[in-house]
Amino acid sequence: MAAQESSLEDERIVKHLNGGTKALLAAAGWLAAAAPIAIGLLGGVTLRAQTFEVASVRLAPLPDGRTPARRSSGVPGPNNTDPGRFSARLDLLNLVLIAYDIPLYRLSEQSDLYTVRLDVEAKMPVDTTREQFNAMLQNLLAERLGLKVHWTSKEIEMYMMVVAKGGGPKFKVAAPDSPQASDDVSKNGNRDRLGPDGFPIPPTGNGPWMGAAPGGKTGMRGHNETAAEMARAIGIRTLDGPLTDATDLTGKYDYTVFWSAQATMDALSGRPAVDPDGLSIFDAVQDQLGLKIEKRKGPVQILVVDHVEKKPTEN
DSSP: OOHHHHHHHHHHHGGGSOHHHHGGGTOOOTTSOSSOOOSSEETTEEOOOSSOSEEEEEEOOOOOSSSOSOEEEOOSSTTOSSTTEEEEEEEHHHHHHHHHTOOGGGBOOOGGGGGOEEEEEEEOOTTOOHHHHHHHHHHHHHHHHOOEEEEEEEEEEEEEEEEOTTTOOOSEEOOOOOTTOOSOGGGTTOTTOBOTTSOBOOOSSSSOEEEEETTTEEEEEEEEEOHHHHHHHHHHHHOSSOEEEOSOOOSOEEEEEEEEHHHHHHHHHTOOOSSTTSOOHHHHHHHHHSEEEEEEEEEEEEEEEEEOOSSOOOO
């Protein structure tokens, strides 16, 4: 998942939304590990000591238009461009989400965590895994801010993705990469281009892509993804709970889907649609992909923050 991206998106949007809508834009990685990795043996492999080689934690300056409002790099994963160094200017809430690799809806209501903004700089071996990094950041927050947490189970709304009746899937088995495949729209001339329907135009090629237009009209393309990966990618960007695959599809696929963020929020809240012509993600997935998103209830492990200091101890 990538939790880093989802956390940064949380910080940009979630402060301006009510509690029910916050989770809509913050979900990511709901199947992530629900507890710190223990020091010792894991699957027969001895993990290195779960602390950063060097770490600095300071209160960050208030935004003044000159310093970055948010930044984070170095979280281990496929998109990590700065291995061996974690650098972040984030509020404490988003640091907790990164440390435990969970989306916002798996954290109990902790609005006061937004009031503490921190600069964190840390060094670690370049081959540090995400699990090892999580434990390092958890231990750092416990040591420097006295963070104490526990897990509890909670029934929440969740979703299952199934094959819609009457026709089956409307997407194709993954095609070979094209030479133009790119997720950087600036490299293929399509930045800010909109179609006659007001939706963003995907860049050339078949690489992963996501774009948004004024009014919340959104498009997303996936490439060479399993149905489970497709469900996760759609769910973390649109829904207020986890979306899991129940299609029984076994291949890898290419797909593109377009939906209205406003229509999706209206559908999730049960209020009348502001944009009656816009497709919610529920309608878009069924009409364009031949799948169906069904709502169900189920238990999820929720992280509860028992204690945390609002000022870190000295470096």
